[in-house]
Amino acid sequence: MSKDANDTGMSKEWNYHPDLPLADPSIFSWPPRPKFLVLWFARNWLMLSERVMMVILAVALWLFAYPSLETSSTFAFGWVFQIWIINIALMLVIAGGLHWYFYMREGQGKTLKFDHRDQAKGNRLWNFANQVHDNMFWSLTSGVAQLTAFQALTMWLMGNGYIPTITPGENPVWFVLALILLPIWSAFHFYWVHRLLHVPFFYKHFHILHHRNVNIGPWSGFSMHPVEHFLYLSTLCIHWIVPSHPIHLFFHVIYQGPGAAMTHTGYEDLLIKDKPRLALGTFYHQLHHRYYECNYGNQEMPWDRWFGTFHDGSQVGTQATKERRRKMYQA
Ligand SMILES: [Zn+2]
Ligand SMILES: [Zn+2]
Numbered sequence: 383m384s385k386d387a388n389d390t391g392m393s394k395e396w397n398y399h400p401d402l403p404l405a406d407p408s409i410f411s412w413p414p415r416p417k418f419l420v421l422w423f424a425r426n427w428l429m430l431s432e433r434v435m436m437v438i439l440a441v442a443l444w445l446f447a448y449p450s451l452e453t454s455s456t457f458a459f460g461w462v463f464q465i466w467i468i469n470i471a472l473m474l475v476i477a478g479g480l481h482w483y484f485y486m487r488e489g490q491g492k493t494l495k496f497d498h499r500d501q502a503k504g505n506r507l508w509n510f511a512n513q514v515h516d517n518m519f520w521s522l523t524s525g526v527a528q529l530t531a532f533q534a535l536t537m538w539l540m541g542n543g544y545i546p547t548i549t550p551g552e553n554p555v556w557f558v559l560a561l562i563l564l565p566i567w568s569a570f571h572f573y574w575v576h577r578l579l580h581v582p583f584f585y586k587h588f589h590i591l592h593h594r595n596v597n598i599g600p601w602s603g604f605s606m607h608p609v610e611h612f613l614y615l616s617t618l619c620i621h622w623i624v625p626s627h628p629i630h631l632f633f634h635v636i637y638q639g640p641g642a643a644m645t646h647t648g649y650e651d652l653l654i655k656d657k658p659r660l661a662l663g664t665f666y667h668q669l670h671h672r673y674y675e676c677n678y679g680n681q682e683m684p685w686d687r688w689f690g691t692f693h694d695g696s697q698v699g700t701q702a703t704k705e706r707r708r709k710m711y712q713a
Contacts (some may be wrong), residue, residue, distance in 0.1 A: 397498045400650065400665050403694035410684040422682070427562065432644055433637075439559060442554075442634035443468065443511040452533065453630060454542030465537075466530040469639065473521055473604070477643035480600035480662070481514065484647055494650045494658070496668045497597040508596055512632060513530065517601035522641075524608040528703075529639045532618045538629055540624060546625035553625075560630050564620075568637060568684070573679035573686075579610060580675065582711060598671050603642030614638065669693045676703040676712060 393399070410423055421693050426433050449461035483489040485501060492498075501513045508516040539545045550557040574619045579589035588607040595602035605612060617640060621631050644662050651658035665679040676693035687691040691706070693699040 397492050397495050398650070399496065399695060403696045403699070404666060404681070406478075406687065407681050408687065409682050410686040422629065430640075433565060436636045436641060437633055439636055443632050443636075444524065444629050448628070448632060449537070451537060451541040451547075454537035455540075457538060458501070459553075463535045464712060465534055466526065469526045469530050469635070470494060471678060472524060472636065472640045473526060473643070476640035477518075477521065477600045480643055480647050484649060485514075485599060488654045490649070492561065493653060495648055496663075496665060497648060497672075499597045501597070503683065507540070510531045513595070514599065514601055517599070518604035520606060521601060521604040524611050525604045525606065525639065528608070528615055531633065532615050533635050536618060536621050540628065540631070545622045548625045548627055549628075556625070557627060557630075560624070560626055561633060564630060565632055567620055567684045568617050568634070569680050570685075571615070571620075573683060575613045575616070576678045579613065579677065580710075582713075584609075593671065593674065597665050598646045598648045598668065598673055600643040600647050603646035604639055657709045660686070665695060669699075673700060673703045673707075676709040 400469040407418075407422075407696060411418075420557040425431060449464055453461050484495075502508065503512050505513075507509060509519055510516055536545070537667060540547050548556060559624070569598050578584055585593075591607040592602070592605060592610060595605065618631070618634055620626075621634070645664070645667060647662040649663055650661070650665065651663050652660040654660075664681055666677050670693075673693060676691050676699065677686055678691055
């Protein structure tokens with residue numbers, strides 16, 4: 383923990399923050415850093431990381447839970463309902479499980495928690511005057527419904543051969559590569575959609591709903607206005623163009639839906655026996671929730687640095703961000 387090591391004046395404002403200013407963990411930084419890239423790959427794909435767990439889950443769901451492409455080739459209520467039920471269950475188990483562990487059981491107290499505060503209650507800002515109930519409402523209604531709609535439509539298109547599909551047997555290299563590229567695609571798509579959502583008109587009408595969560599928790603991740611859900615989930619349309627397999631689609635679905643809970647826990651890592659075992663959120667996005675007009679993307683991608691919207695966690699960064707916001711709303 384970096385409380386005294388590099389006191390940039392931010393330590394009062396946060397319960398915990400990583401070493402500041404934030405380093406540049408972008409995999410696209412120039413010149414390329416081979417050692418860093420190898421470590422990045424190993425951390426994400428050669429260990430039981432968040433991504434590897436999501437791929438395992440996608441395979442399991444493909445084998446045992448979601449309907450087959452054969453079934454999904456003819457529209458019927460039954461199999462769409464089946465997908466919806468599974469997606470509701472995934473949200474309840476993953477977002478609900480994380481919420482239970484971190485906020486109800488207080489599994490690791492406030493260790494590695496960014497914000498001092500607990501989830502809000504008794505404030506009319508929220509539906510049901512309760513941040514968690516409000517967040518659950520938006521995630522489980524519009525969120526899961528639209529996630530299911532995008533997924534069902536894509537499966538119907540796949541089942542009918544209207545969009546290109548592959549099998550791991552015939553295209554093993556692309557099969558693996560596509561899994562590695564999907565989060566990178568998703569981050570690229572997210573950055574631009576997110577920039578659009580911060581245009582004052584879109585912000586005031588739609589994105590503000592997600593941003594009421596200054597102090598985030600697992601249920602905040604997928605809590606969005608229906609218009610934002612639609613834009614955010616349009617990332618799934620990549621499967622309509624680029625050849626993929628249902629496992630890719632399911633991985634992508636998990637990544638966007640329940641995965642959002644994993645990036646919004648409000649904690650940096652899950653500790654097991656006092657050791658960080660699973661990265662579950664970044665200070666990078668926590669800064670976005672506190673200061674709004676910075677860090678629109680995710681930290682592995684270079685866009686914020688390239689377009690001058692990177693906040694490195696220092697007070698200079700906070701001042702620059704506040705200035706940017708003032709200018710945006712002056713116009
Ligand atoms: Zn967020
Ligand atoms: Zn935002």
